[in-house]
Amino acid sequence: MKLLDLCDYNASLLQADQFKDYCPNGLQVEGRNEVLRIATAVTASRQVLDYAIAWGADAVIVHHGYFWRNEDARIIGIKKNRIAELLKHDVSLLAYHLPLDAHPELGNNAELGKLLGIKELGRFGEQNIVCKGVLESPLSLSQFADKVGESLQRAPQAIGSPDRGIRNVAWCSGGAQGYFEAAIGQGVDAYLTGEISEQNFHLSNETGVAFIAAGHHATERLGVQALGEHLAQKFSLEHRFFDQENPV
Numbered sequence: 001m002k003l004l005d006l007c008d009y010n011a012s013l014l015q016a017d018q019f020k021d022y023c024p025n026g027l028q029v030e031g032r033n034e035v036l037r038i039a040t041a042v043t044a045s046r047q048v049l050d051y052a053i054a055w056g057a058d059a060v061i062v063h064h065g066y067f068w069r070n071e072d073a074r075i076i077g078i079k080k081n082r083i084a085e086l087l088k089h090d091v092s093l094l095a096y097h098l099p100l101d102a103h104p105e106l107g108n109n110a111e112l113g114k115l116l117g118i119k120e121l122g123r124f125g126e127q128n129i130v131c132k133g134v135l136e137s138p139l140s141l142s143q144f145a146d147k148v149g150e151s152l153q154r155a156p157q158a159i160g161s162p163d164r165g166i167r168n169v170a171w172c173s174g175g176a177q178g179y180f181e182a183a184i185g186q187g188v189d190a191y192l193t194g195e196i197s198e199q200n201f202h203l204s205n206e207t208g209v210a211f212i213a214a215g216h217h218a219t220e221r222l223g224v225q226a227l228g229e230h231l232a233q234k235f236s237l238e239h240r241f242f243d244q245e246n247p248v
């Protein structure tokens with residue numbers, strides 16, 4: 001398919017212009033016009049680009065692209081190396097950040113809820129990005145943490161009494177530890193996100209609401225894969241997801 005048709009389709013599917021984001025969503029680096037092979041990944045790292053180019057990808061679609069607000073705008077250092085590699089091979093980079101967290105079916109949060117057996121009941125927080133719902137069957141914190149670890153293949157860090165009952169859960173993929181207080185305000189038993197900050201421990205300790213840090217990378221692998229599969233089926237494209245090991 002044509003690159004610009006792919007970009008237009010994604011923009012309307014993900015409602016990319018509805019979000020106030022920290023980076024440009026959509027085409028970030030323009031490559032060849034014709035797209036057959038799409039590579040997906042969490043982050044457009046050098047290793048991911050190497051994999052994708054070796055496979056013969058025409059376009060790379062990621063959750064974490066380039067040109068973040070407040071970053072140094074100059075194309076130097078690792079940014080130069082990454083962009084040079086894309087341009088040299090005429091490969092496009094498309095990035096979708098908040099639109100890919102939030103999409104009601106393909107998004108990181110929707111997919112994470114499905115994977116963990118949480119029935120979604122609503123959303124809250126800035127731009128309605130955080131989900132809340134109820135576990136299909138209530139678990140103790142230690143049982144829920146085990147389930148998270150098995151599902152994401154990474155042991156989470158769980159703060160709270162292991163015996164604490166967990167039924168109502170709020171969750172948001174990635175670095176969304178800043179929403180913990182808002183989640184507590186929703187009356188949940190536990191909040192799950194990718195990363196943890198020092199103060200989250202005290203907030204958990206003094207409110208009794210459990211906090212689970214399940215990995216930034218681990219919680220953001222789902223959306224971009226679902227998008228890649230969707231595009232492959234819809235437009236008869238070839239798709240591969242490249243999962244670079246990342247313990248954070």
Ligand SMILES: [Zn+2]
Nearest residue numbers: 064174175220
């Ligand atoms: Zn992220």
